[in-house]
Amino acid sequence: EGTRHKLIDLLFQNQDSYISGQELSDQLNISRSAIWKHMNELKKAGYEIEAVTNRGYRIVNLPTVLSEDAIRWGLETDWLGHHLHYYPSVTSTQNIAHDLARDKASHGTVVMAGEQTKGKGRMKRYWDSKQNAGLWFSTVLRPKSLEPKNATQITLVAAVALAKVMSNYSIPVRIKWPNDLFIGERKLSGILTEMQAEQDQIDYIILGIGINVNHDKNDFDQSIVNQATSLKIYAEEQINLNDLFKSVAKEFELQYERFIEQGFKPIKSEWESYAYKMGEWLKVRAQGEWNAKLVGIHEDGALKVIDENGQEHLLYSAEILWS
Ligand code: BTX
Structure with missing residues (x-):
């Protein structure tokens, strides 16, 4: 595992040129034939690696399926996702992130899953999280200066970040209060913010984000098939989950910092x-x-609304009948 990890790092550092088998073998302290075996394993895992005689190896493409290495490469954040835990299958990434946070996990730690067997929505609702079809991840946040009563703002910060990323992908999303992203009348993404606070201080926040990415229509549970959509259904093409995560992580970090600095x-x-x-x-x-x-x-x-007399109201948990 450690060797494979270092090998990937070396390839990534040399992605614009080639790195020779000899150099890899020197740096990793393993034989040329061991390098060759590792390369074959990487290819099986979906890495596209070019090998040119007398020049060496070069990485050409990342796997489309999620993995810790594929996520970490080219991640352009200062802190978000620098500690990253990927699991092929979990009950809910929220649960694992809570455990890690109680165990002092640092600000920006990310727990990502291939699938969730008990994905959570708000108020004990469920979140359909099929294998390798979407991004299902939770981030540990430790905002030092934020008051507990303002923790809900994190949901809104995340929604803005997601909306911006989707706009960059030319996906016309709207934020449906308080925590969902919609394309037209269908739900694309949901955000779940859970907080642990003591007295007047936030201990940590677990920000859970679910995005439907490569689902075809029939991949959704029957009960939501007419209310859910995915990026693939809209854009009619597969989206690379690793790339999408990197975009989301970078944009969320940016918006989060702006929020902490400017309110x-x-x-x-x-x-x-x-x-x-x-x-x-x-x-x-x-x-x-x-x-x-x-x-x-x-x-x-x-949510701020006005009634028919022009009077303003603030709605909290009130049921809004959207349609
Ligand atoms: P929510 O309560 O606003 O939405 C949940 C409702 O949305 C469900 O009752 C169902 O009707 C519908 N729904 C369920 N799954 C999907 C889906 N995949 N696409 C569209 N509609 C769906 C939204 O809660 C917050 C969801 C957060 C999910 C993330 S994933 C990573 C993290 N781990 C975890 O367990 N939850 C969060």
């Missing part, structure tokens, strides 16, 4: 620019049923 204001206006049904009339079921126009978001994460 909620810049996030708020971007969130509003992506908001699903912004400016539209909705039905609200809170102390009776009434019509409300969505006008924005409040800094405590509440």
Whole structure:
């Protein structure tokens, strides 16, 4: 494992040129035939490696399936994902991230899974997380200066980051309050933020993100097949999960730092620019049923609406009947 890891590092450092078998064998302190065996294993794992006589080896393409090495390569973050744990199958990455955080895992630690057998949504709902079809990961965050009452803002920061990444992929997403990304009327992605706090201080936050990526329509559970979508269904092509994660990690880190430095204001206006049904009339079921126009978001994460008399209301857990 350690050798393979170093081999991948060396290949990656030399990705713009070639590295000779002799040099690899010197640096790794193993025989040429052992190098050759490792190369074959890498190829089996989906790495595309070019071998040219008299020049050496060069990495051409990363595997499309997730792995710790393939994720780490070319990850352009300062801290997010520098500690990364990948598991082919888990109950929920949230559970593992909680365990690691209780065990003092550092800010930015990521737990990623190939599949989740008990993926969690909010309020004990489930999250359908099929094998290698999407990105299912949880990040440990330790915001030192954030008050517990503002922890919900992290969900909004993440939503803005995801929306920006999707826009870069030319995917027209909207953020549906409080925590989902939609393409049209279908859910593409969900965010689950869980917090551990003592008195007035956040101990840690586990930010869970699920993105449906390479699902075909029939890959979703029957119960959600008419309300879910994936990037592949929309874009009609496979998306490399490793690349997508790197984009999300970089953008989230950027937005998170901006949020910590500048507060909620810049996030708020971007969130509003992506908001699903912004400016539209909705039905609200809170102390009776009434019509409300969505006008924005409040800094405590509440949804800001006006009623038919023009009076403003902040909605928290109130049921909004979106359609
Ligand atoms: P939510 O409560 O807003 O959404 C859950 C609801 O969405 C479900 O009740 C179901 O109707 C629908 N749904 C379930 N799975 C999917 C899916 N794959 N695509 C579209 N719709 C679906 C949203 O909760 C928060 C989800 C966070 C998921 C991440 S994945 C990594 C981390 N680990 C974990 O267990 N949860 C988070």
